[in-house]
Amino acid sequence: MTRGFVGKILKVDLTTKNITTEPIEEEVAKKYLGGKGYAVYLLYQYIKQYELKGISPQNIDPLGKENVLIFATGPGTGVPRFPSSGRHHVMALKAPLTGSIGSGNAGGEWGAFLKFSGFDGIVIEGVSDAPVYLALIDGKAEIRDAGELWGKNTMDTTRALMNSVGGKNTSVACIGPAGENLIPMAVIMNDEYRAAGRAGLGAVMGSKRLKAIIVSGDQKVPVAKSEEFRKVADRCLDAIKNNSVTGEGLPTYGTAVLVNVINTAGAFPYKNWQTGIMPDAEDISGETLTKEYLVRKRACWGCTIGCGRISSVKSGPFQILNAEGPEYETIWSLGSACGINGFAAIVKAHHLCNELGLDPISLGSTIAAAMELNEKGYIPEEHLQGWVLEFGNAAVIVEAAWRTAYKIGFGKHLALGSRKLCSLYGHPDFSMAVKGLEMPAYDPRGIKGMGLGYATSNRGGCHLTGYTVAPEIVGIPEKIDPLTTEDKARWVKLFQDFASVINSTVNCQFASFALGAKDYAELLSAVTGWDLSEGEVLKIGERIYNLERVIMSRLGFDGKDDTLPPRLLREPMPEGPAKWHIVDLEKMKREYYTLRGWANGVPTPEKLEELEIEL
Amino acid sequence: MTRGFVGKILKVDLTTKNITTEPIEEEVAKKYLGGKGYAVYLLYQYIKQYELKGISPQNIDPLGKENVLIFATGPGTGVPRFPSSGRHHVMALKAPLTGSIGSGNAGGEWGAFLKFSGFDGIVIEGVSDAPVYLALIDGKAEIRDAGELWGKNTMDTTRALMNSVGGKNTSVACIGPAGENLIPMAVIMNDEYRAAGRAGLGAVMGSKRLKAIIVSGDQKVPVAKSEEFRKVADRCLDAIKNNSVTGEGLPTYGTAVLVNVINTAGAFPYKNWQTGIMPDAEDISGETLTKEYLVRKRACWGCTIGCGRISSVKSGPFQILNAEGPEYETIWSLGSACGINGFAAIVKAHHLCNELGLDPISLGSTIAAAMELNEKGYIPEEHLQGWVLEFGNAAVIVEAAWRTAYKIGFGKHLALGSRKLCSLYGHPDFSMAVKGLEMPAYDPRGIKGMGLGYATSNRGGCHLTGYTVAPEIVGIPEKIDPLTTEDKARWVKLFQDFASVINSTVNCQFASFALGAKDYAELLSAVTGWDLSEGEVLKIGERIYNLERVIMSRLGFDGKDDTLPPRLLREPMPEGPAKWHIVDLEKMKREYYTLRGWANGVPTPEKLEELEIEL
Secondary structure: OOOOOOOEEEEEEOOOOEEEEEEOOHHHHHHHOOHHHHHHHHHHHHHHHHHHOOOOHHHOOOOOOOOOEEEEOOOOOOOOOOOOOOOEEEEEOOOOOOOOOEEEEEOOOHHHHHHHOOOOEEEEEOOOOOOEEEEEEOOEEEEEEOOOOOOOOHHHHHHHHHHHHOOOOEEEEEOOHHHHOOOOOEOEEEOOOEEEOOOOHHHHHHHOOEEEEEEEOOOOOOOOOHHHHHHHHHHHHHHHHHOHHHHHHHHHHHHHHHHHHHHHOOOOOEOOOOEOOOOOHHHHOHHHHHHHOEEEEEOOOOOOOOOEEEEEEOOOOOOEEEEEOOOHHHHHHHHHHHOOOOHHHHHHHHHHHHHHOEOHHHHHHHHHHHHHHHHOOOOOHHHHOOOOOOOOOHHHHHHHHHHHHHOOOOHHHHOOOHHHHHHHOOOHHHOOEEOOEEOOOOOOOOOHHHHHHHHHOOOOOOOOOOOOHHHHHHOOOOOOOOOOOOOHHHHHHHHHHHHHHHHHHOOOHHHHHOOOHHHHHHHHHHHHOOOOOHHHHHHHHHHHHHHHHHHHHHOOOOHHHOOOOHHHHHOOOOOOOOOOOOOOHHHHHHHHHHHHOEEOOEEOHHHHHHOOOOO | OOOOOOOEEEEEEOOOOEEEEEEOOHHHHHHHOOHHHHHHHHHHHHHHHHHHOOOOHHHOOOOOOOOOEEEEOOOOOOOOOOOOOOOEEEEEOOOOOOOOOEEEEEOOOHHHHHHHOOOOEEEEEOOOOOOEEEEEEOOEEEEEEOOOOOOOOHHHHHHHHHHHHOOOOEEEEEOOHHHHOOOOOEOEEEOOOEEEOOOOHHHHHHHOOEEEEEEEOOOOOOOOOHHHHHHHHHHHHHHHHHOHHHHHHHHHHHHHHHHHHHHHOOOOOEOOOOEOOOOOHHHHOHHHHHHHOEEEEEOOOOOOOOOEEEEEEOOOOOOEEEEEOOOHHHHHHHHHHHOOOOHHHHHHHHHHHHHHOEOHHHHHHHHHHHHHHHHOOOOOHHHHOOOOOOOOOHHHHHHHHHHHHHOOOOHHHHOOOHHHHHHHOOOHHHOOEEOOEEOOOOOOOOOHHHHHHHHHOOOOOOOOOOOOHHHHHHOOOOOOOOOOOOOHHHHHHHHHHHHHHHHHHOOOHHHHHOOOHHHHHHHHHHHHOOOOOHHHHHHHHHHHHHHHHHHHHHOOOOHHHOOOOHHHHHOOOOOOOOOOOOOOHHHHHHHHHHHHOEEOOEEOHHHHHHOOOOO
16 A cells, blocks of 8 residues: 555445445546545546436436435545645535536545544435435444434534544534425535535435434554655645745634735625625624634644634624634625625524525525515515515524525525526526526626636636635735736636645645645655656646536536626626726636637547546 | 204315215204314214223324314304304314313414305314325315425415415415424414414324315305394494403504503513513503504404504514514513513514414423523523523524424424423423413413413413403403402303303404303304303303313323412512412312312213213
């Protein structure tokens, strides 16, 4: 064994209750690393199988028995001193909200502890007829009855399972009522405070009647060249400590540090993206959070950054003690997007999202779209059942969490997500989503690279696959002009490829504020025993992104889906640094496709051959 | 035909899906009238059947296939000009919250329209394997699939069914999520704003997977002596109009008129009955409701009183437009009992109770008990999951509705009801309930008759089977001293018997502020064609109450269950007109049992013979 994998993947067929294990294939791992990359490779094998059986991937029901759900770790996961490596990646062949590939990455402890339990990944097939959970304990795996857990919130589910198993290195990933109720913005929560959050992975889990996965154990994660690794890791951890973002901004203010930064850049979407400046952003900034709501900080397993927060709203109608977060994206989606300028309701609504298992980005954005629809007179009053759906109404976001998770009253419409909701009311343009996935908190009219990133992200409107905010706003690795489209195609491709490496490693993207591809090459070489160069690492990333794109094309997506909501393409930003700007997407897209070697958004045979992708 | 019944009862076996009709037996009707009386008679036949089969009634699961649910109208129901006769009565062999007989009475339109649909009552047996609803339309009955309705709130359920049937005289009774989730304080809502509310009748319906019953039709309700009836009815309607309570207090302020009245009497339980005076009761009085929240008034079918309210909370965190109520009991339970002095949260929480299908009396009282437990340090902090469960915290009652209906977080404990909740935390004495049913808004230390009424009510802590507030506080039919125990046994027996007549007629108890047993005798004689005297009518009431008591004894109840929470028996009222008073229950109970002809709370054979009750 010359690599850092424990070496096996658990395969569970919930229809037949058959459990098997498969070794990680080293040749595949060398091409796709682990985590997201290995999962994409496995998902592609399912695509091939289904096509051989005459099942078109386009016809697969995201909530049906053919969908496949994968939990994956990578060579870095759970390795002591590997920077911020307590994470795991979750993928589904098809996401309920979008119909695109499902993909999510979560922190916490679960990823590391999965590895300590003796497994590197889990592949879930089929559908159970009754609620079950999986127990992976010290190398053994069991499907167990979850009848008593069904209906419970994520906290009660987690605590009940933790109490039943006990011991150190024990962790639970689970769904809440939203996942059980197949809400297409349901998340998979782990450790009560982290989520694989986007496009309805929780609903996929719910459709399989898989309530939870508990992992526990103390199996060692091997490191091929331990002395070399220690040296590289120490250097990387130092770099993280000395970096202004990872050593100062994130530890001090959490991800909320971005509120003032992005608002100052005029790219903090306000009231369903009608402008990019929130007048009272200071009220929901990281600085205010720290001063008035922060109880303490919190770090994921193996993380020296510690961006997590615990906050309390000590009095008033939105009172809640020791709630997790809120994160920047949540503060924006439940706050600025809905015109809400107070932390109390945001912290409370976010807590409910965690409890019930909802994605706060999609929830907040969908509420914001509904608010705009309502204010413009497109929602019949009787649909609201006494609710006052107006920008700035803080009570709405709190109540919306309950209503959406259970499809109660107007919640049944919010539960559709913004794309279907806006179509239902005849104004699809109000949905600020790409491929049906609501975009996060960066207006690309003010950060052009993000526009190309959103448009070409495989899973839909996502900031994590091409986070050019780093160079465009923060100046990492170098400061570039956020308002030009120049050279953005190259940056977006680079960040997408690099993010694919990080999500396959699996560790935290925040580490990459301080670490470059060269650092990852050295870290991964030491852990796996392979000899990886910076270029090889980025090529692996490119390969993963391309194979994922191949799956997207089999699911029916092509260049026409690589687009942005009309508001960003046609309505100039009304104020601030990006005043008069729209996103000239077509220009960037052309350059990007050329750089990618894609035709109409689909990799050409030549590109696939170059990347050694075998179809 | 010489009687005012249309004449048939629908019998539905949800296990076999068998539907039959049975004629109303005139001999039975002469002894038990209709409504509650006829239902009690039918339930007793089930008791006999089960005992013959060797099934002990004590072992019947309230949520199992042996429980029987009955919806009943009476000879007055739906008769034009019969005062306030749009009501119906619901009974179950066993109620989930208490294990006692289940009994509830609701206004609205459903009762009258059930009769117009061609049926006088519905008996539900068995359990459906999948969600269904019943459609009773123009004399025909069908069991229909309710898969699409399951999970919906009471408004969406009602509106979806109303739209599917259309036509006039159409009405829906249904359960919300609380009933589906078998919460033992789930109600059956009808017409979106009225409920058969107590002890979990909604959970019985949920356990049978019966989501709703829609009734529609325009079949005539016969009146035996129409000219005579018109004369009597006109006189009665005049009396109602000219009565200070039914002609002025209730129409002007709704049931909330009682807040100031009962608080002034020092019998308005505050903070889980720690005292009988709420310092800021004016803030939640009928006068304040009318001035600041009332949108419009509303009356049930055939009612000239019109005590219903529509209220709006126009801004703030508890905003809700055009919500029903709130009623006096709700204002007390969600307000004073929990130490909450503002209408906003009360109206909002009450609206959620209606939406989700919860009994606000039991919910508020259970929250109040939990608040006292928590303030005294008996609830471990981690059970609260960040919740601040303190008297006066308005946000709690709103959130509690969601949490209880879905058993989320601390809601799983609230969903137990106060008796089990307080036992769970080792202090059963904090549960202000009789036979497990939370008492309503009258402290019997200040209104002694109510103490005996609560204690001896068959269904548990109930104000509607012996409402001696009328003479003790309001002075109807004559003013008596609320603080003495003297003669209260006679009053309670009289009111219990009379209420049994009213609930079997079926019309509204509020009419009895203006009408006496003699009026009922005349009204019923004219409608049915029988010749009933005042004494005969009250004897029918006594018969019903006794047969119900016989069923109670078969369910395992006896004199030991005819009691009150220790707080009322031992803790003197600390202030106000009833200062130093406790309830001397034993004295009143002895007199009452003697008057009743009961031994240890069970009717003697002699009494049964006298009442012509055949076992």
